[in-house]
Amino acid sequence: MSADTAGPETLGSLSDEPQQQDPNSQQAKEIAGKSPMRIALGRLAKDKIAVVCALVVLFFIICAVFAGPICALFGVDLVTPLASERVDGLNKGLPKPEMGPPNGPFTWDHPMGVAPRTGEDNLAYWLYGCRVSLLIATTATIFASIVGVVIGLLAGFLGGTVDKVLSFFIDMFLTIPFLLAALTMAPIINDRFNTADNYSTIQKVALVIVLSIFGWMGTARLIRGEVITLREREFVQAARVMGMPTSRILFKELLPNLAAPIIISVSLMLPTFVALEAGLAFLGIGVTDGISWGQTILKATNLTFFREYPQYLWQPLLGIVALVLSLNLLGDAVRDALDPKTRR
Amino acid sequence: MTQDPNAQAQIEPTELGANAAETGDRQLTDETSDAYGSHEVGVGNLDFATVAEMGHTATQLDPLAPAVLSVDNLKMYFPVKSSGVVRRTIGHVQAVDGISFEVPKGGSLGLVGESGCGKSTTGRLITRLYKPTGGSMMFEGQDLAQLNNKQMKPLRRDVQMIFQDPYTSLNPRHTVGAIVGAPLEVHKIVPKNQVLKRVQELLEVVGLNPEHYNRYPNEFSGGQRQRIGIARALTLNPKVLVADEPVSALDVSIQAQVVNLLQDIQTEFDVSFLFIAHDLAIVRHFCPEIAVMYLGKIVEIGDRETIYGRPHHPYTQALLSAVPDVKQAAIGGRRERIRLEGDVPSPINPPSGCRFRTRCQFAQEICAKVEPPLLQIGQRHKVACHFAGELGAHPATPVTTALLGVDDQGSPVSGAAPTNTQLTIPGYEETWYDLKTRQTTGV
Incomplete structure (x- = not known):
């Protein structure tokens, strides 16, 4: 056995390279290692379901971001028209035949038809509803994750009294029933702000706050548990021995190791919030200005409309189901990709 | 070629x-x-x-080397809390209970003992992962035991640690360059654009390909990962390295490489080692001085030849008799194996007097009554036993009675003043207590 300081395993190839090397050169890139995250991404790219779900999610994101241009492309908008121009008041308020289904053939003027009774364009409302839904869900997820991660990190790493106090708050928030709290808060906000000019913005902000307040506990618990196991690892102690400040240990040493649980909790939180947003809008305590899938569903659950014009209900429902389902499946796939131990 | x-x-x-x-x-x-x-x-x-x-022979002792780290009466008690709502402290785990030793400059002190005897706790106290309950650790005129975290930070450059498990001691999400370069960034020693240069230099020192700085730890074998850990410990040019079982997690063939690397580093950079291990053969190779711990106390400390050749403490003798002997296995003879009965007592409630007495075949009444001092009995040899003696030649009467002013049963003798003056100094004195003549002698 060689007693050289360079073990036999290090003396392989690669040493005919020049000594000083530009870290960005091609050779350096070839030699660069793959981070665990990149390995996981590679695994994710091989998962067919994940790719399909990612494409579906991408489709919804494009719809949400470019809702305005897409509407302009089809020549539709959110403007409430003179209802008599589009709907037949004598025929239970259903759209006129020239407006497309259910009474007429498909028309490019209104690709998804118009709403009964009001005559608003369904495509425009669907696109902007998608935007509201994703905007609220994403913002709430970001806030809830940040709060959850920070509280979980602090509780797990500092331990002792800090952990006890923070854990108490986690448990306390878990005991408050979400729906009850939301139902209680809606009239308060309504009463306080309904005369304000930006009522719909306030409503959305309030919704984001409510969703965040009741969404961070799961992440915090997950992160706290992970941190407690990581805290005793020797690399954390090595960081302490070299005199690393606690904030740097938390955010530079521990946080990268928490990427997997954070991504998983985010990917599961997002569809939950999409569904919750629609659910609250349906109950009339979320977004109430009509531009929301939940509100459209509320209008469509009219027995007459559903019998005569079922597409009106299916459109937003399909949006919610496809988005939530693909987000959930994508989240599952991400979790599998991040955990090499799972085998399907 | x-x-x-x-x-x-x-x-x-x-x-x-x-x-x-x-x-x-x-x-x-x-x-x-x-x-x-x-x-x-x-x-x-x-x-x-x-x-x-000039090869990797056993490291030689330099008896004149000054002490770089001097540990005196170091204590670490961990509180034991009761269960229930109000968690009161109901006792203490006396993990380290008053140990004293010196680490010579450029030398290495081996710390051996069975599991749970406080070896690793000692290492963690010196690197101040724990704050000691009592005692002092003098390093360059400063007492590491008294400093707070802020005062400790500049000294952390000089006291570094090599960890046991190469699989958990490297952050899996950081590249090797980030891991080895982190101490430089924390202490802001070199400008950012020169960190890479220093990292590559260090990787070369520990025998890794310097071009591998942007790889992740999962791409290296256990031995290579331990080299990365060593490189990280060397980044700040430390004066003292605490090696907490640096090779016990490695394959035997890799152990030799890593120990040789540590020896090279020691000669090259003049680093002092506190080498914590339970592999007696590796300690014998690496450390010219060895301290044997039992239940939070040092029972015997001395140079290599004394500890391995003429151990005087019954526990050291039992420990050494457990080392497998290849020669005897080959010729088929039976080894004189000293079997210790029973378990290690709980460090929460250690035995009175001598902590080893519950398992010691020579234990008498005095052992329960009086704790034996860590007595210097040779030029570089200290032992904590009332019946200290070479294997098979333990004295029939306690050797410490005159020093402690007690009779053979351990009861104080009226009028007899304790004459021992060298109980807890970390290093060695010029004079020592000769066991045969029972007199203090010198060179």
């Missing part, structure tokens, strides 16, 4: 960390042995015998 992959690297043989393969064309004398270290400069001019002598 034409197939030497490093031949074109054009690394000067005199450069730090240039290993044998990198020295390019070599004379025959170089190639005769792999045993010599890589840092020996100009080996080509020497004959084989000299080269072989």
Whole structure:
């Protein structure tokens, strides 16, 4: 056995390279290692379901971001028209035949038809509803994750009294029933702000706050548990021995190791919030200005409309189901990709 | 030599960390042995015998080396809390209970003992992962035990640690360059654009390919990962390295490489080691001085020849008798194995007097009554036992009675003043207590 300081395993190839090397050169890139995250991404790219779900999610994101241009492309908008121009008041308020289904053939003027009774364009409302839904869900997820991660990190790493106090708050928030709290808060906000000019913005902000307040506990618990196991690892102690400040240990040493649980909790939180947003809008305590899938569903659950014009209900429902389902499946796939131990 | 992959690297043989393969064309004398270290400069001019002598032989003791770290009466008690709502402290785990030793400059002190005897706790106290309950740790005129975290930070450059498990001691999400360079960034020693240079230099010192700085730990084997850990510990040019079982998680063939690397580092950078291990053979090779711990106390400390050749404490004798002997296995003879009965007592409630007495075959009444002092009985030999003596030649009466002013049963003798003055000093004194004459003698 060689007693050289360079073990036999290090003396392989690669040493005919020049000594000083530009870290960005091609050779350096070839030699660069793959981070665990990149390995996981590679695994994710091989998962067919994940790719399909990612494409579906991408489709919804494009719809949400470019809702305005897409509407302009089809020549539709959110403007409430003179209802008599589009709907037949004598025929239970259903759209006129020239407006497309259910009474007429498909028309490019209104690709998804118009709403009964009001005559608003369904495509425009669907696109902007998608935007509201994703905007609220994403913002709430970001806030809830940040709060959850920070509280979980602090509780797990500092331990002792800090952990006890923070854990108490986690448990306390878990005991408050979400729906009850939301139902209680809606009239308060309504009463306080309904005369304000930006009522719909306030409503959305309030919704984001409510969703965040009741969404961070799961992440915090997950992160706290992970941190407690990581805290005793020797690399954390090595960081302490070299005199690393606690904030740097938390955010530079521990946080990268928490990427997997954070991504998983985010990917599961997002569809939950999409569904919750629609659910609250349906109950009339979320977004109430009509531009929301939940509100459209509320209008469509009219027995007459559903019998005569079922597409009106299916459109937003399909949006919610496809988005939530693909987000959930994508989240599952991400979790599998991040955990090499799972085998399907 | 034409197939030497490093031949074109054009690394000067005199450069730090240039290993044998990198020295390019070599004379025959170089190639005769792999045993010599890589840092020996100009080996080509020497004959084989000299080269072989410079190899990785056991590290020699330098008796005149000044102490770089002096630990005196160090104590670490962990509180034991009761269960229930109000968690009161109901006791203490006396993990380390009053130990004293010195780590010589450029030398290495081995700390051996069975699991749970406080070896690792001692290492963690010195690197201040724990704050000691009592005692002092003098390092360059400052007491590490008294400093708070802020005052400790500049000293952390000088006291570094090598960890046991190479799989958990490296952050899996950081590249090797980030891991090894982190101490530089924390202490802001070199400007950012020179961190990489220093990292590559260190990787070369520990025998890794410097181009691998942007790889992740999962791409390395256990031995390579331990080298990364060693490189990280060396980044700040420490004066004291606490090696907490640095090789016990490695394959036996890799252990030798890593121990040789540590020896090279010691000669090259003049680092002092506190070498914590339970492998007696490796400690014998690496450490010219060894301290044996039992249940939070040092029971015997001395130089290598004394501890391995003439141990005086019954526990050291039992420990050494447990080392497998290849020769005896070959010729089929039975070894004199000293079997210790029972378990290690709980450190929450350790036995009175001598902590080893519950398992000691020589224990008498005095052992329960009076704790034996860590008595210097040779030039570089201290032992904590009332019946200290070589194997098979333990005295019938306690050797410490005159010093402690007690009779053979351990009861105080009226009028007899304790005469021992050298109970807890960390180092060695010029004079010592001779066991045969029971008198204090000198050189």
